[in-house]
Amino acid sequence: MDKLDVLSRRRFLEQTFAWSAIATLSPASFFNAGAQASTPNPASAHMFMLGDWGTDRYKPQQVSVSQSMNQWMDSRHVQPGALVMLGDNWYGKMHDQHGVERWREQFENMYPANRFPGPAYAVLGNHDYEKLKVDKVQMQLDYPKQHRTRWTMPARWYTFNFPEQNPVAKFICLDSNLPGTKPFDPWPWSYLMSQEDRDAQDVWFKAELSKPRTVPFLIVIAHHPLYTNGVHRDNPILIPRWGPMLKEAKVDFYITGHDHDLQHLEFQDHPTSFVISGGGGAELVDWSVDPKKRGPFGGRTLGFSHLELSKDLAILRHIGLGGQELHSFSKTPDGKMSILLAG
Numbered sequence: 197m198d199k200l201d202v203l204s205r206r207r208f209l210e211q212t213f214a215w216s217a218i219a220t221l222s223p224a225s226f227f228n229a230g231a232q233a234s235t236p237n238p239a240s241a242h243m244f245m246l247g248d249w250g251t252d253r254y255k256p257q258q259v260s261v262s263q264s265m266n267q268w269m270d271s272r273h274v275q276p277g278a279l280v281m282l283g284d285n286w287y288g289k290m291h292d293q294h295g296v297e298r299w300r301e302q303f304e305n306m307y308p309a310n311r312f313p314g315p316a317y318a319v320l321g322n323h324d325y326e327k328l329k330v331d332k333v334q335m336q337l338d339y340p341k342q343h344r345t346r347w348t349m350p351a352r353w354y355t356f357n358f359p360e361q362n363p364v365a366k367f368i369c370l371d372s373n374l375p376g377t378k379p380f381d382p383w384p385w386s387y388l389m390s391q392e393d394r395d396a397q398d399v400w401f402k403a404e405l406s407k408p409r410t411v412p413f414l415i416v417i418a419h420h421p422l423y424t425n426g427v428h429r430d431n432p433i434l435i436p437r438w439g440p441m442l443k444e445a446k447v448d449f450y451i452t453g454h455d456h457d458l459q460h461l462e463f464q465d466h467p468t469s470f471v472i473s474g475g476g477g478a479e480l481v482d483w484s485v486d487p488k489k490r491g492p493f494g495g496r497t498l499g500f501s502h503l504e505l506s507k508d509l510a511i512l513r514h515i516g517l518g519g520q521e522l523h524s525f526s527k528t529p530d531g532k533m534s535i536l537l538a539g
């Protein structure tokens with residue numbers, strides 16, 4: 197065990213005393229795979245995830261995250277088979293009817309196909325629900341019909357399996373812009389989905405969750421967290437609506453953006469690991485809850501997340517600027533969670 201591992205263990209153990217969660221889990225089980233933390237397995241499938249990236253005011257920060265993705269890939273010899281764009285894909289105006297210039301600069305060239313040749317699966321955030329002349333929701337649905345692109349958003353809610361060949365995970369992609377969700381930016385051009393669409397999505401979501409599992413891991417992605425230590429706070433609409441559904445179906449991960457940071461939260465008697473990866477480029481903001489009180493991890497930093505998947509193991513890594521691994525943990529198909537790097 198090297199010095200960093202010792203320090204990380206100590207910090208992690210200090211944190212555990214402050215947690216209100218995971219009281220029933222055995223701390224000894226958190227460290228059983230530490231040596232694997234920084235060594236992605238080339239035989240596994242890999243994807244990178246990032247939220248809150250399509251900023252109109254902080255483009256140099258978006259560039260820094262893109263560079264960090266490349267640095268991590270090069271240093272760890274990782275080739276992601278897909279990107280997952282966790283919403284707030286487009287902040288502000290698109291400048292022309294279809295936003296061609298911004299698509300080219302901030303998506304196609306920012307995450308170039310020669311480095312990221314796989315599909316870029318996307319969900320919608322609150323900034324995508326702004327009507328600033330262009331309907332940015334419809335624009336994102338239409339973009340793949342009009343361009344040869346990796347952008348993948350066949351509907352506002354949809355599923356995909358990953359990898360496409362011999363899949364080990366099913367992803368359920370949701371639109372979390374539910375009516376009643378408190379708009380953080382109460383601008384007149386912001387709007388939310390209709391009650392009819394909310395109910396239709398939930399019928400569909402329940403049906404997807406009730407299907408027999410054919411792959412080891414079940415992962416839900418959306419833009420809004422249920423639980424967060426960030427400035428947006430826990431979501432009183434989503435917690436009672438989706439929380440019991442995630443629990444009953446034993447969803448392995450619920451992964452979102454929205455808060456501009458990197459987080460990992462676990463809760464007693466809840467099988468789902470809650471992950472926030474909103475460090476794609478937009479401005480950093482303060483905590484509403486000290487992350488030491490509700491862990492295992494909170495990083496107020498730009499960055500992205502790397503999900504490694506095999507039939508026996510899923511590893512989620514939070515990666516900061518410079519391609520530095522900040523926190524990582526694994527889950528087995530039977531739901532056992534282990535911290536690999538406490539951070």
Ligand SMILES: [Fe+2]
Pocket residue numbers: 283284321322323419453454455
């Ligand atoms: Fe957001």
